[in-house]
Amino acid sequence: MMSEINTEVNEEINVENIKKELSQLKNKKTSQMSLVWRRFKSNKLALTGFIFVALVIFVAIFAPVLTPYEPFATNPSNRLMAPSRAHWLGTDAMGRDVLTRLFYGARIALQIGVLIILFEGFIGILMGVLSGFFGGIIDSIVMRLVDILRSFPVIILAMAIAGIMGQGLYNVVIALGIVGWTTYARMVRSKILSIKEADYIEAGYSIGESTFSIITKYIIPNAIPTAIVMISIMMPTALIASATLSFLGLGVQPPTPSWGSMVAAGRDYLLQAPWISTSAGFFIMFTVLGFNFIGDGLRDALDPTTKH
């Protein structure tokens, strides 16, 4: 009788301890996040990237205020005008102000980028969690599918899909997302596999938490840093790939101002009006560079051991 009571008390104490440890773990995470933020802030390149991206977001939002011209307003008498005080980056073959179209193009680029990230990120993280957590047959099927899709160069499969489904913003998102999710799935899966081995998961089970609550309370929060790094890595890929589709005539269609199709349009006037292609490409590079700097900084900040 005595021993029975003892074990019960012991168990209770254990459960209390574990709960305390788990809540400490949460506190530790917040301090970890502030540490990550401090490391990120002290990284000059990351900060530069942050400013680049902020600038692009700024011109995307305030495009109508920043320029007196309309992105679609053609003016045949103004065609292929060199950069001047009135048109800082000149005009295109239809007499439209290039800078204006580039500002509005930022809207399209960011919109597509974010949609691709959301689409492929959602599928990829879900697949990665399922595959990593449940293992077995689910894992085998998902990983085979990943292998199969990754055997295709992203841009080629996306070209074929966009070609079949027809051009347009949402089809670009789908075409690129269908391959893109595999990167998230792989990264998230391997992260989950390492988290699964952690003591706090076992602790969670031992105090009787359900699988669902284990996934939502411990696994997903711990996989978030990986996911953030993933997103910052995937954003440049999404931007370049969608611009490439536009350049090839398979993405967002003119007259919608997309940077990729502007590079393509300017290609025919490279000698007469080099500013069209060069400035549109520069905007792509500027934005991608910004995200790459951020991604690099985040990776170093979240995992300082990989730094050099």
Place this chain on the structure above:
Amino acid sequence: MTIKNHLVKRIILTLITAIGVTIIAFLILHLTPGDPARIMLGSYASEENLEAVRAKYNLDKPLHTQYLVWMKNILSGDLGTSIRYNRSVGSLLGDRIGKTLLLTLSGLIFSVFFGVLFGILAALKRNSWLDYLATVQAMFWISMPSFWLGILLLFIFGLKLNLVPISGTGWTALILPALTLGLRQEAWFARPMRAEMLEVLNQEYIRAAKAKGLKYYVVVTKHALRNALIPIITMLALRLPWIIGGSIVIEVVFSWGGMGTLLVNSVLARDYPVVQAILLIISIAVVIANLLADMVYSWVDPRIRMEG
């Protein structure tokens, strides 16, 4: 696991992936609801022509029958007939595959050579201006869309300086496309190479070799480099789809006249037999390259052989 078991397992997985790849290439045409015959011929096609296409591709049969017939044809060497050129896809590709291979291989050699070189230099002169330069240049190339980099090089070296021909065949015409492809891909080899080299240089056996009084360059080339190069094999296989995808896009910029140009035109013209065949060939090449990389990897690194 012995090396034999490991290989058998790898080969089986490769076969599964290869079959999956054929299914995806086949299903591309059936992605959107609607009549594939109409997708191929366009909305103005006559009922007669539609019937002919349906009969030719067995589009009236169930999907799995269509797939099996398609596969049977492919295995017997019949890749189908191009709708646009009314020629066998095999002969169309035969004319162009050599040019694509030439461009891809040139870009690959360029990127690996300079990537490895920059990686080694950055690691040896760690934290020097050279190291910094290697990192920054890698970041720049990665952030540039290849089509824009191609146009810039074309504009500067072809149109302005007249140093190289802007199109055509021959070795001089290969310089700019190969440079465009190589520069963008080089960055992907430089950074892992640097990290790997730094790690290897810290190993016991390198210190032992130095302690033995071996000359510095012998230590670097004979001991460090050989081991640091091993992961580059995996990187090579991983990057292959991107390099092929890159060369497809770059072909369009330089009117290279290989498979890439054909693919883009076929997608735009909805010439799906050609699109499917190119998807299939490229992805199968990637699958085989992955298997080869794995075999080479386990052959050069005995540690992998033991672990399986």
